[in-house]
Amino acid sequence: MSPTITRPDLRDILTPLLPSLPAAALSTQPAPAILPLLSPILRQRVQLLSSASTEPWLRLLSYDKGKDARLAEVARSDRLEPHPVSGEVEIDWDYDVQTQYRRLDQETLQALVVLEEFELFFRLVYCVNDEAGGGDGWRVGEISVPDKSNPFASFEGYPSIEVAENSFRQQGENLHKPNPQPASSAVTHLAAEENHEEEDDDDDYWARYDATPARTPQVNRSPAPQSAQQQTVASTHQAVAEEDDAYFAQYDNVQPAMDNHDPDEAQAAQEITGSVPPLGLQHPASSGPRAGEDNEEANETNGGWTLAPSPGGRSQEEEERTASLAHPRPESSASSNGSNTVLKLEEQAGRQESSEFGIKQHVSRSIRSLFLLSRAAGIDRDEFERMVKTELDVLGMVEEDM
Incomplete structure (x- = not known):
């Protein structure tokens, strides 16, 4: 967790990206100047899938297939037309932009930027050692259409990076902190330990049989006279054996294929x-x-x-x-x-x-x-x-x- 992570410069990241969305809704290949602004995962996704497809590459910027059509409509609308003098899309970066942050794990810090007036949101990811993107910094990980009711409902972020870092740190401490056990659970724990010891004793007892030779003991015939049922079973087995011998004895009279004497x-x-x-x-x-x-x-x-x-x-x-x-x-x-x-x-x-x-x-x-x-x-x-x-x-x- 690096303490030197600063807030993203939204003007530098989104200003060159917004005018390219209308062209992305029509073109099948991305502009080379846009690829460094994307995260390594999204950049690889756009490069690989756009080269093998004949559809516009705008759909590759979103992971929600249900919002592809709406994203294409927003990109083709007149909202993203650049200003005739400045050549940029006019946005009030202090009032039209809403941002939240969250940390997923030790290596992933995200920021969700919502432009309600344009019906767009940008999921930013802080990337480390991104040579193709110019080193460490914020990159665009996804572009899609936000939910109208609550754009941040699924993100569950925080208003600043410091608050997001503290929340993640507290969650980690709560996971490693042992929970106090009531008296009843302590008794249950002791009973479980006793049962475990008894199971170990049983395992030691049955493990003795593993040392015995793996040999089937010989069946000793009882000196008692056989019953009528046993005699019937024995005679049946003998009759079946004689039938098998008679059947296979027929093959003794078969002429071999390579024997010339017939x-x-x-x-x-x-x-x-x-x-x-x-x-x-x-x-x-x-x-x-x-x-x-x-x-x-x-x-x-x-x-x-x-x-x-x-x-x-x-x-x-x-x-x-x-x-x-x-x-x-x-x-x-x-x-x-x-x-x-x-x-x-x-x-x-x-x-x-x-x-x-x-x-x-x-x-x-x-x-x-x-x-x-x-x-x-x-x-x-x-x-x-x-x-x-x-x-x-x-x-x-x-x-x-x-």
């Missing part, structure tokens, strides 16, 4: 190998019970298919044995046997076709899996094709030895 394909290939030999192949000779089955089958189809050997390697016995090359024909003229034979041949042909299709699908999937595995290992498509062609060429050379 049990389903292997089983299909085994069924193909164990099925009826393709057409043109001779049934292998067998003895015992198998021979009896072949005789029964021969009654229907008159034997299976045989491969005819090359003409140069045949002997006379072989020619006689294969003279009656088994074509599917009924042994008798019964139409039922012929129909059964045709159905069996069609069934064999369908099996052979499905077997070939399954083998082709297996080969295709194997090549696709190998390609995906090679690509995952960083081998490109050209290198993979070259490897496959190389293996096919090698297979062609050793095909006769296989």
